[in-house]
Amino acid sequence: MSVQERKQRERAERERLIVATARELAEQQGWDAVTTRRLAERIDYSQPVLYSHFRGKREIIGAVALEGSAELAVALRAATSAAEGPRARVTALAGAYLEFAERNPAVYDAIFQLDGGLAFAQEDTPEPLKDAFAALLECLGEVAGEGVHPALFTELFWAALHGLATLTREQRLPREFTRQRVELLVGRLAVL
Amino acid sequence: MSVQERKQRERAERERLIVATARELAEQQGWDAVTTRRLAERIDYSQPVLYSHFRGKREIIGAVALEGSAELAVALRAATSAAEGPRARVTALAGAYLEFAERNPAVYDAIFQLDGGLAFAQEDTPEPLKDAFAALLECLGEVAGEGVHPALFTELFWAALHGLATLTREQRLPREFTRQRVELLVGRLAVL
DNA sequence: CTCGATTGTCTAGCAATGCTAGGATCTCCT
DNA sequence: AGGAGATCCTAGCATTGCTAGACAATCGAG
Numbered sequence: 006m007s008v009q010e011r012k013q014r015e016r017a018e019r020e021r022l023i024v025a026t027a028r029e030l031a032e033q034q035g036w037d038a039v040t041t042r043r044l045a046e047r048i049d050y051s052q053p054v055l056y057s058h059f060r061g062k063r064e065i066i067g068a069v070a071l072e073g074s075a076e077l078a079v080a081l082r083a084a085t086s087a088a089e090g091p092r093a094r095v096t097a098l099a100g101a102y103l104e105f106a107e108r109n110p111a112v113y114d115a116i117f118q119l120d121g122g123l124a125f126a127q128e129d130t131p132e133p134l135k136d137a138f139a140a141l142l143e144c145l146g147e148v149a150g151e152g153v154h155p156a157l158f159t160e161l162f163w164a165a166l167h168g169l170a171t172l173t174r175e176q177r178l179p180r181e182f183t184r185q186r187v188e189l190l191v192g193r194l195a196v197l
Numbered sequence: 198m199s200v201q202e203r204k205q206r207e208r209a210e211r212e213r214l215i216v217a218t219a220r221e222l223a224e225q226q227g228w229d230a231v232t233t234r235r236l237a238e239r240i241d242y243s244q245p246v247l248y249s250h251f252r253g254k255r256e257i258i259g260a261v262a263l264e265g266s267a268e269l270a271v272a273l274r275a276a277t278s279a280a281e282g283p284r285a286r287v288t289a290l291a292g293a294y295l296e297f298a299e300r301n302p303a304v305y306d307a308i309f310q311l312d313g314g315l316a317f318a319q320e321d322t323p324e325p326l327k328d329a330f331a332a333l334l335e336c337l338g339e340v341a342g343e344g345v346h347p348a349l350f351t352e353l354f355w356a357a358l359h360g361l362a363t364l365t366r367e368q369r370l371p372r373e374f375t376r377q378r379v380e381l382l383v384g385r386l387a388v389l
Numbered sequence: 390c391t392c393g394a395t396t397g398t399c400t401a402g403c404a405a406t407g408c409t410a411g412g413a414t415c416t417c418c419t
Numbered sequence: 420a421g422g423a424g425a426t427c428c429t430a431g432c433a434t435t436g437c438t439a440g441a442c443a444a445t446c447g448a449g
Contacts, residue, residue, distance in 0.1 A: 051399050125369040161378045168360030177317040186353045193386050243428050
């Protein structure tokens with residue numbers, strides 16, 4: 006069945022190409038510019054090909070979200086493992102989170118802002134999403150404080166980061182004081 | 198000039214009708230359902246009339262945002278003024294904010310999530326937006342703590358609330374623990 | 390090697406979207 | 420009463436996500 010295998014590989018390869026191209030286009034010109042036509046043109050296929058891989062634009066966003074989520078988890082773990090002591094770890098975590106959002110706005114949108122048809126906070130939540138939350142939990146669990154459920158604390162801390170990330174990106178918060186806000190957030194929320 | 202005045206009044210009245218209808222439609226079926234055609238049909242005019250009042254859909258969203266922002270400010274002040282003591286006030290503020298977001302999801306989106314073409318955190322920021330922030334500041338300024346800039350503290354607190362509001366609404370956070378998260382937020386962030 | 394069937398792809402098209410041009414109608418002042 | 424000017428609507432454009440149906444390439448059986 007070598008032929009079938011090759012076909013499957015090529016198909017999988019094309020699917021990755023679609024996702025990568027969608028992501029690239031979104032980062033370059035925003036998600037509004039990611040139309041099925043443009044996307045199809047960039048991968049040198051016609052539109053209907055997209056629909057043989059994904060149900061629709063939604064699922065493409067979802068695929069980008071999953072890919073990005075995995076990267077976010079990696080970035081968070083890399084940042085925390087490079088820091089010494091609880092406070093430095095949490096600060097590094099927050100910084101890495103915000104930097105990820107800043108450097109990959111379209112991907113961040115795909116994960117947290119747009120509708121990618123993904124389930125959150127349920128059993129059928131995709132693994133990468135759970136894992137990104139797990140990465141947060143690993144670091145934040147140890148600074149939740151006495152009698153505070155680690156997951157609940159993580160949710161709150163995450164919400165604060167999410168708020169900072171989105172409001173900053175849309176110019177709703179002046180960007181220049183980001184550092185101070187993070188310091189304040191860490192200093193107040195975390196029990197060190 | 199009674200005739201001219203009447204015309205102007207009618208025109209202003211129609212503008213309010215447009216905004217109110219857009220808001221209603223958005224709350225009922227989401228902003229995606231607010232198309233210029235549907236909106237025009239509901240107010241018994243043709244599409245181009247909308248464009249004699251607003252530059253485009255964007256500005257209509259912006260108008261809803263301004264209206265909603267004013268209401269938010271009122272709601273926040275009502276909640277804080279009814280509470281005794283710093284802790285109760287801040288808790289009431291947070292509760293009122295989240296309740297507003299929960300009960301007026303479309304309006305909340307118009308203000309904070311969608312692009313209504315409004316300027317934020319600048320001199321030319323519209324008054325209602327500044328005032329909503331001022332309402333937050335009035336309450337949160339007194340619990341910022343020593344040596345912490347009240348505005349910076351307010352921004353952080355607001356970001357946390359915004360994160361909780363949006364993530365909860367999109368089912369990204371389980372709704373049942375909202376109360377605990379708010380308690381934790383207030384207890385940790387505010388200096389009482 | 391040939392020929393039908395299956396798989397894959399593309400062309401063409403649909404309905405819906407935001408927005409606009411141009412003409413029709415209606416109102417008001419002289 | 421008539422013309423100027425404001426007001427509004429019909430009709431249309433380009434773009435969107437998505438799909439049907441035709442066409443071609445490939446594969447397996449004889």
